[in-house]
Amino acid sequence: MSVAKDAKAVSQVRQMLRDLLLGREDPEGFFGLCLSVLGDNDTRTLFMDLIKPISSGHVQLHSQLSAIYHEYFSKGEDVEVELALALSLQEVSQEVKEQRSAKPPQVKSYAELAGGRWAWSVNGAGVQDRGSRGLEKQPTVTKWSLTDAEVQGPTTALTKGRNAELHLAEEGDDFIKEHDAGQSQKLKRSRRRRQRKNQELSLLQSPSGSKPILLWLRRDLRMWDNPALIGCLEMGAPIIPVFLWNAAEEEGPGVTVAAGGASKYWLHQVLVCFNQSLEQRGSHLITQRAEPSSLEALLRLVAETGAGTVVATALYEPWLKERDEVVFRALERKGIHCQLFHSYCLRDPYSITTQGVGLRGIGSVSHFMSCCQQNPGTGLGTPLDAPGALPVPSVWPQGCPLTALGLARMPRRKDGTVVDWAANIREAWDFSEDGAQARLDAFLQDGVYRYEKESCRADAPNTSSLSPYLHFGQLSARWLLWDARGARCRPPKFQRKLAWRDLAYWQLCLFPDLPWESLRPPYKALRWSSERAHLRAWQRGGTGYPLVDAAMRQLWLSGWMNNYMRHVVASFLIAYLHLPWQEGYRWFQDTLVDADVAIDAMMWQNGGMCGLDHWNFVMHPVDAALTCDPRGDYVRKWCPELAALPDDLIHKPWHCPASMLRRAGVVLGGNYPERIVVDLEELRAQSLRDAAEVRRRFGEFVDCHSGCDLVPLPARLVQEALGSRAELVRSGTQFLLPVITRMEFKHQTSDPDGTDNPYSAVLKGYVSRKRDETIAFLNERDFTASVMCESAQRRERQDRHQRLLEGLPKAPPTTPRGRARRTPARDPYSTVPGGVAVPRR
Numbered sequence: 046m047s048v049a050k051d052a053k054a055v056s057q058v059r060q061m062l063r064d065l066l067l068g069r070e071d072p073e074g075f076f077g078l079c080l081s082v083l084g085d086n087d088t089r090t091l092f093m094d095l096i097k098p099i100s101s102g103h104v105q106l107h108s109q110l111s112a113i114y115h116e117y118f119s120k121g122e123d124v125e126v127e128l129a130l131a132l133s134l135q136e137v138s139q140e141v142k143e144q145r146s147a148k149p150p151q152v153k154s155y156a157e158l159a160g161g162r163w164a165w166s167v168n169g170a171g172v173q174d175r176g177s178r179g180l181e182k183q184p185t186v187t188k189w190s191l192t193d194a195e196v197q198g199p200t201t202a203l204t205k206g207r208n209a210e211l212h213l214a215e216e217g218d219d220f221i222k223e224h225d226a227g228q229s230q231k232l233k234r235s236r237r238r239r240q241r242k243n244q245e246l247s248l249l250q251s252p253s254g255s256k257p258i259l260l261w262l263r264r265d266l267r268m269w270d271n272p273a274l275i276g277c278l279e280m281g282a283p284i285i286p287v288f289l290w291n292a293a294e295e296e297g298p299g300v301t302v303a304a305g306g307a308s309k310y311w312l313h314q315v316l317v318c319f320n321q322s323l324e325q326r327g328s329h330l331i332t333q334r335a336e337p338s339s340l341e342a343l344l345r346l347v348a349e350t351g352a353g354t355v356v357a358t359a360l361y362e363p364w365l366k367e368r369d370e371v372v373f374r375a376l377e378r379k380g381i382h383c384q385l386f387h388s389y390c391l392r393d394p395y396s397i398t399t400q401g402v403g404l405r406g407i408g409s410v411s412h413f414m415s416c417c418q419q420n421p422g423t424g425l426g427t428p429l430d431a432p433g434a435l436p437v438p439s440v441w442p443q444g445c446p447l448t449a450l451g452l453a454r455m456p457r458r459k460d461g462t463v464v465d466w467a468a469n470i471r472e473a474w475d476f477s478e479d480g481a482q483a484r485l486d487a488f489l490q491d492g493v494y495r496y497e498k499e500s501c502r503a504d505a506p507n508t509s510s511l512s513p514y515l516h517f518g519q520l521s522a523r524w525l526l527w528d529a530r531g532a533r534c535r536p537p538k539f540q541r542k543l544a545w546r547d548l549a550y551w552q553l554c555l556f557p558d559l560p561w562e563s564l565r566p567p568y569k570a571l572r573w574s575s576e577r578a579h580l581r582a583w584q585r586g587g588t589g590y591p592l593v594d595a596a597m598r599q600l601w602l603s604g605w606m607n608n609y610m611r612h613v614v615a616s617f618l619i620a621y622l623h624l625p626w627q628e629g630y631r632w633f634q635d636t637l638v639d640a641d642v643a644i645d646a647m648m649w650q651n652g653g654m655c656g657l658d659h660w661n662f663v664m665h666p667v668d669a670a671l672t673c674d675p676r677g678d679y680v681r682k683w684c685p686e687l688a689a690l691p692d693d694l695i696h697k698p699w700h701c702p703a704s705m706l707r708r709a710g711v712v713l714g715g716n717y718p719e720r721i722v723v724d725l726e727e728l729r730a731q732s733l734r735d736a737a738e739v740r741r742r743f744g745e746f747v748d749c750h751s752g753c754d755l756v757p758l759p760a761r762l763v764q765e766a767l768g769s770r771a772e773l774v775r776s777g778t779q780f781l782l783p784v785i786t787r788m789e790f791k792h793q794t795s796d797p798d799g800t801d802n803p804y805s806a807v808l809k810g811y812v813s814r815k816r817d818e819t820i821a822f823l824n825e826r827d828f829t830a831s832v833m834c835e836s837a838q839r840r841e842r843q844d845r846h847q848r849l850l851e852g853l854p855k856a857p858p859t860t861p862r863g864r865a866r867r868t869p870a871r872d873p874y875s876t877v878p879g880g881v882a883v884p885r886r
């Protein structure tokens with residue numbers, strides 16, 4: 046080290062020491078950073094002197110640092126060489142260089158490399174050997190076609206925050222157990238610091254001579270917490286990020302509509318943003334049409350670039366998983382080293398098992414979380430920081446312009462003008478990774494408080510709106526979970542949503558037909574309507590039911606609507622219009638920017654009465670407004686032609702007197718449609734009768750003891766349930782499992798002619814109980830206060846009269862004047878004063 050550089054490094058370490066004392070860094074992190082700044086030799090010689098100043102004031106910290114130092118430098122020479130070889134941190138000997146260029150870079154687990162001590166990453170951040178500290182390895186890496194023993198260990202470099210470990214397990218009402226999560230502020234500071242450091246240190250790498258790595262990007266299009274990206278960096282070779290597009294492969298078999306119009310548009314924008322992020326780091330994205338297949342395209346790229354390794358993040362849709370298996374097997378046969386990283390879900394859905402929990406309650410999120418808790422598997426690990434710069438190849442392969450992929454192609458009118466249907470989507474969203482982060486920060490700062498109680502409101506942005514970012518992996522679920530845990534308000538309900546997301550992927554893995562085939566056999570025979578005009582009206586927001594129309598127009602214009610509204614429109618399509626759930630699924634897949642085959646199919650199956658879970662409710666298209674849009678603000682926004690109607694009639698304009706409609710400028714059947722169906726009660730009753738009818742016809746799929754529907758079990762679940770006894774089962778044997786079934790179906794099946802079903806699932810709309818209680822409390826308090834005020838005034842009046850009678854001077858008034866009044870009785874549309882922020886018009 047030169048003298049100047051030496052002095053700079055030492056002063057940097059002193060600054061880091063101050064951070065350590067302020068609690069912004071932990072001892073292990075500090076030691077790791079020293080190694081990165083000073084290098085191995087200087088750390089060995091200078092470290093103890095540098096920490097001397099704290100030896101008297103911070104005895105415990107000093108001895109902790111000394112212990113770490115001694116432990117690290119007591120490792121054997123062979124470990125050091127192995128470390129250097131694998132991580133290319135040190136100046137490597139010629140012999141080692143030759144070895145590296147001859148073989149594809151091999152990365153072992155840090156625990157292996159460090160021999161149970163400390164390991165160090167090429168990018169500069171300290172890496173803790175988790176094995177030696179009683180924590181589990183991170184499950185991020187799967188080495189393709191190798192045995193379990195060879196599955197790689199953690200990519201723990203550049204971890205976000207401190208020694209922390211997240212588990213997909215339930216703790217009380219919590220989804221995840223965390224051993225030691227740092228506070229979010231601290232994390233952000235440390236994140237920024239580390240990114241700066243990574244930037245400096247990635248410049249020190251000299252990947253020249255190594256075969257480049259193809260980083261095959263599909264989703265997980267982000268810089269932060271991207272294990273595949275960091276995995277590439279750790280190999281110390283030039284990285285070529287490639288995005289290959291083959292619509293047929295994405296689509297898979299059956300009707301998945303995996304790549305609908307709105308989500309393809311989003312993907313296009315994400316690729317633009319991701320390319321910008323790469324360019325900021327000195328790299329760029331190669332885009333190609335994968336013709337005739339991704340395998341062929343990759344083989345061409347390998348030939349063109351001489352790449353020795355292909356790295357990707359695992360995808361879990363069964364058809365994409367199968368495609369990847371074929372691709373990687375073929376590449377391995379050609380001597381290309383392949384690595385697949387897990388990061389899209391919190392838990393790899395193929396690793397979830399029902400062992401120890403059983404199958405009862407399957408399909409519900411509680412059951413799923415019990416499975417995760419009972420079989421925690423490997424921990425989630427800590428989020429990773431973004432790299433500061435990326436090593437680039439000397440020669441880049443040929444790509445095609447992003448527009449040539451046709452992801453954001455707009456239709457043209459006959460006159461040649463473009464129909465820019467995405468203009469509103471562009472306005473509504475910031476597609477960048479920073480945009481995702483900003484939305485998350487804003488939500489955690491503010492929205493998360495309302496989320497826990499008011500996520501059903503459509504008239505206020507009370508949910509995170511992060512779904513499209515999660516779908517395209519601009520935000521990792523792990524990162525989101527981590528930050529949510531660090532939020533000031535612990536949001537268990539929000540965290541649980543991430544379990545829903547994983548549950549959907551688990552279900553898709555178990556039932557690959559989920560997007561097009563009803564899981565409950567009898568319901569395949571349900572009598573559905575074929576009224577195309579109704580479907581069109583529903584799709585375009587022209588049903589005549591303002592709440593449904595507002596939601597469907599929001600979907601069309603912005604590509605999104607909140608969960609509650611998705612339930613409202615799904616209930617309307619299925620229970621009132623009797624249209625098949627698949628129609629709803631397909632429309633959502635085409636119009637949602639967050640269209641996600643697994644989640645969408647699971648939710649539509651559940652809504653369509655044939656999924657693993659049954660929604661035990663049906664949303665009423667008018668009454669639901671009481672819960673989600675009590676003042677009609679949401680309807681006013683998306684159906685402006687109704688804006689002038691009063692709050693209590695805006696959700697049912699057909700009840701408005703003609704004069705009121707005239708004054709409000711509403712013409713039913715003119716500028717706003719008449720209702721496409723009128724007798725909602727009868728339509729609902731018919732839907733119930735239809736369900737009971739198919740259950741009776743296919744009695745073999747109804748459990749005679751519990752009255753529950755029976756679902757054929759997939760082989761994987763049979764295997765888990767029977768264990769070794771599964772071998773004794775004759776092939777082709779079908780097992781049926783009783784699943785959660787709506788009470789009203791059971792009752793209707795047993796009493797088909799009964800007129801009064803006591804289990805009616807139609808929700809009448811409700812204002813949350815908590816809100817009711819708060820209002821009742823405030824009303825009560827107001828009333829008590831006004832009574833007290835009244836009696837004080839009475840006393841004051843008596844006192845004044847008394848003084849007058851006795852000829853004494855007037856006393857100054859002691860209480861503010863005002864008439865005692867009772868707070869008016871709560872009307873159903875009132876909101877908590879100072880609570881939910883819905884401005885009254």
Ligand SMILES: Cc1cc2nc3c(=O)[nH]c(=O)nc-3n(C[C@H](O)[C@H](O)[C@H](O)COP(=O)(O)OP(=O)(O)OC[C@H]3O[C@@H](n4cnc5c(N)ncnc54)[C@H](O)[C@@H]3O)c2cc1C
Binds near residue numbers: 607611615649
């Ligand atoms: C009929 C129907 C279809 C749906 N289709 C999709 C879809 O295609 N893509 C999609 O991402 N979500 C879908 N959902 C689930 C849910 O409505 C959205 O995830 C949510 O509205 C997204 O908004 P948010 O990010 O503000 O959610 P938040 O409530 O803030 O939740 C945070 C995240 O948790 C996940 N999540 C939330 N709810 C669910 C759920 N019920 N199931 C699985 N994951 C969930 C999402 O990734 C979401 O971004 C559907 C729901 C219904 C009823």
